[in-house]
Amino acid sequence: MDTHALPTSSQLYRRSAGVKPTGSPASNDCTCIMCGAKLAAGQLVHPITKDTFGESFNNKLDVHQRGDVLCGDCEALWSKDFLQKYSKSYASADGVFKLASNLDIQAFILTPPRPPFVAIFNTRQQQHMIWRTPVCLSSEILIVRLDDDILKVDRSKVLAGISAWQHVVERMKVLGFKGMPAYPERTLSSRSTGTIRADVAEKIGSEGPEGAHAIAALRALRMGEWWALTAVNKVELNNPTSWPLPEKLLSPA
Ligand SMILES: [Zn+2]
Structure with missing residues (x-):
């Protein structure tokens, strides 16, 4: 394999997790039907059989690669873990x-x-x-x-969103508003996710430049930024020593 080529997500994740690929050496160059990896003869693969994608496999619509094998990376990650x-x-x-x-x-x-x-x-x-x-x-x-x-x-929108959120929450307290400025929800299943309260936007957005800027920063957020903001809106941006560190689960081999 060309080691300078960008890895597929399965190749990258499998190596990061320190898991070995599975299967037997491919006899020809081939393509993984799941991650789309272009594989050279000799790399570990599994043939695709009628049992590869059984009843319980519910991502059939995602298998849209013109693949001819299941690669040893995808197979190694096909476990409950x-x-x-x-x-x-x-x-x-x-x-x-x-x-x-x-x-x-x-x-x-x-x-x-x-x-x-x-x-x-x-x-x-x-x-x-x-x-x-x-x-x-x-x-x-x-x-x-x-x-x-x-x-x-x-990220830049999320970081701007944190300051905006905190400004709006602070002003809401002073002005006697109850509740939250908007309705972010981490699974994004609520239809009101990302909707800024009209009463809050009107009052704080018209207080002055800082309020207008904060409301505009919140309105600029899309789903991805709302997902993040829900988790980070209380962070002290100016105090990096208070920030949590990434928690490692698995190491490369
Ligand atoms: Zn694969």
Whole structure:
């Protein structure tokens, strides 16, 4: 394999997790039907049989590669551990890190992984996440798979959103507003996610430049940034020593 080529998400994650690829050497050059890896003869693969994608496999629509094998990376990650136990995580050359709690998301946003990396956030039961997720090449626009959605998280918008959120919350207290400025919700299942309260926007947005700027910064957020902001909105941006550190789950071999 050309080691300078960008890895597929399965190749990257499998190495980061220190897991060995499985299978037997391919007799010809071939393509993985799941992650799309271009494989040379001799790399470890599994033939595709009528049992490869059985009844319980519910990502048939995602298998759209013109593949002829299941690669040894995808197969090695096809286990309960990676479909469930580690399914809120991100993987880079430094290892696999937790992406489950608010603290984990804070670490991910404030000290993002070195690209390339793969980030997944599964809120369901066992689910194929890794091979369906694009490899992220940026530490500014972070790609995260949340169940069936691909989120793009613009860090600069999130950081601006934190200051904006905190300003609006502070002003709401002073002005006697109850509740929150908006309705972010981490699984993004609520239809009102990302909606800024009209009463809050009107009052604080017209108080002066700072209020107007804060409301505009919140209105600029898309789903990915709301997902992040929900977890990071209480962070002290000016006090980096208070920031949580990434928590490593697995190390490369
Ligand atoms: Zn594969």
